[in-house]
Amino acid sequence: MTTRTTLAPRPxxxxxxxxxxxxxxLARALAPLLLLALMGPAAAFxxxxxxxxxxxxxxxxxxxxxLLRTLGQPQGLFASLGLGPxxxxxxxxxxxxxxxxxxxxxxxxxxxxxxxxxQTALGWITAGSVLAGLPAQLERHHFLDPVTQRGLDQxxxxxxAAAATLATIExxxxxxxxxxxxxxxxxxxxxxxxxxxxxxxxxxxxxFFHLEGATRARARPARExxxxxALLALGGVLHLLQDMGSPAHVxxxxxPGMLDRLGGSVFDRGSAFERFVARRYGRVGLQxxxxxxxxxxxxxxxxxxxxxxAADWQGLADLTHARFFSPGTLPRSLPIGLHxxxxxxxxxxxxxxxxxxxxxxxxxxxxxxxxxCYARGPEGAQLAYRVDAHDRLQFWLDDRCHAATxxxxxxxxxxxxxxxxxxxxxxxxALEPLTSGGVAVRHLGPALGRGQLSWWVxxxxxxxxxxxxxxxxxxxxxxxxxxxxxxxxxVSALSADPRARRLLAQLSGRDRQGDPLLAVASMPLRxxx
Numbered sequence: 001m002t003t004r005t006t007l008a009p010r011p012x013x014x015x016x017x018x019x020x021x022x023x024x025x026l027a028r029a030l031a032p033l034l035l036l037a038l039m040g041p042a043a044a045f046x047x048x049x050x051x052x053x054x055x056x057x058x059x060x061x062x063x064x065x066x067l068l069r070t071l072g073q074p075q076g077l078f079a080s081l082g083l084g085p086x087x088x089x090x091x092x093x094x095x096x097x098x099x100x101x102x103x104x105x106x107x108x109x110x111x112x113x114x115x116x117x118x119q120t121a122l123g124w125i126t127a128g129s130v131l132a133g134l135p136a137q138l139e140r141h142h143f144l145d146p147v148t149q150r151g152l153d154q155x156x157x158x159x160x161a162a163a164a165t166l167a168t169i170e171x172x173x174x175x176x177x178x179x180x181x182x183x184x185x186x187x188x189x190x191x192x193x194x195x196x197x198x199x200x201x202x203x204x205x206x207x208f209f210h211l212e213g214a215t216r217a218r219a220r221p222a223r224e225x226x227x228x229x230a231l232l233a234l235g236g237v238l239h240l241l242q243d244m245g246s247p248a249h250v251x252x253x254x255x256p257g258m259l260d261r262l263g264g265s266v267f268d269r270g271s272a273f274e275r276f277v278a279r280r281y282g283r284v285g286l287q288x289x290x291x292x293x294x295x296x297x298x299x300x301x302x303x304x305x306x307x308x309x310a311a312d313w314q315g316l317a318d319l320t321h322a323r324f325f326s327p328g329t330l331p332r333s334l335p336i337g338l339h340x341x342x343x344x345x346x347x348x349x350x351x352x353x354x355x356x357x358x359x360x361x362x363x364x365x366x367x368x369x370x371x372x373c374y375a376r377g378p379e380g381a382q383l384a385y386r387v388d389a390h391d392r393l394q395f396w397l398d399d400r401c402h403a404a405t406x407x408x409x410x411x412x413x414x415x416x417x418x419x420x421x422x423x424x425x426x427x428x429x430a431l432e433p434l435t436s437g438g439v440a441v442r443h444l445g446p447a448l449g450r451g452q453l454s455w456w457v458x459x460x461x462x463x464x465x466x467x468x469x470x471x472x473x474x475x476x477x478x479x480x481x482x483x484x485x486x487x488x489x490x491v492s493a494l495s496a497d498p499r500a501r502r503l504l505a506q507l508s509g510r511d512r513q514g515d516p517l518l519a520v521a522s523m524p525l526r527x528x529x
Contacts, residue, residue: 077121144317247325458501
């Protein structure tokens, strides 16, 4: 395995300083045009199609359906859930902003709630995956360079001022944000940091906070609102990981990687690769990819961050970075003489690459002088090239290259999405009847660094009350340990209560890697209840 040290950025090539200065001068001259032409931060994979498809297909093949049944939704992913008219699990302002965002989704896509604010659990997860890229400025936090372990960092790019101005305006914050100096400046938080950021409404901590509330809230409407917010957050978490399958997002390449001209209008800009994936696969076209991914062994990683990047270079960002070029990290055009050798040209190009991986495949100059040619890597067409009329060797990515990248990366993205879902849902509890007539609870998930166990009883109206709660000691935090029990007298008293319906146990805490974990188990107190 290539080590992180050998994948360090390459030094700037000869003439890079002059080229950079020229780029800055050109950017200043073109700034007025850029202010008209550039769009706000473009999403990585297209939200309404690719992210919705990736998320929906993975969730259908995961344990989320069973989790929802455990949380009191017998129909699982197909249960109808609503936010409700009153703020019970979040502030009124937060819910109002969320309703506005939801209203902007395309009703035809099937994940915008109805006029009554109700849709299926699967629809809420899919909606969260789409909303995670809205407003578009939030995509600035969906980048991770595995070499530097930093997020988007292109403040030095020549058109930064122009892009920042227009991205602020187009991103929805408009002039007040621009004047306040908080607009997009071609920099952002690294994706794993954004995963846990306090101001990320779809963070992993928001996910577990609301999952816990979906058990602990006293009234059913409050628990349902918590559950909807948890499902939205789950979709957002999956979106963030999926973006690590887009080469521009893992090669510090917003500009020009996310600013390709995609249509006749100067305003139609984004990632040509991601537009290709959306058009080629849509949502339905991802089903076959998901079926193949589900038949492969489940991806396991030691912690949440390792799904993104780790020292073993087996995170999704690591693997994408090491395999594919993005528009801004291609070899730069190179003047070549009539008698230049392919070996000499290849060495010059390789020395000038921004990153050591992927290695540039062999170049055929004879072919390049006659037509468009392709350098072929293990995944297929790596890049396109040709010698132009000025004897310069030019490089670009076209649909043939995008097709090769998509064939390789989409199944990997789905496998990592499935692996992340399994990691998030790894908590497990079992209620075990005791010969004495009591009930014990056994922890079947991974060993915990810290944890808390609570018992709850639910009445006929769906209201819950806390019976008892305890912090687990070291022995109780081990996988397979009997965590706690209720005595025969306690169980008998609950069973005798005509209003008592179900007994529930909830385990919440963090594993030894510091990742959150939650598990719930329940049982009826009397048959037929």
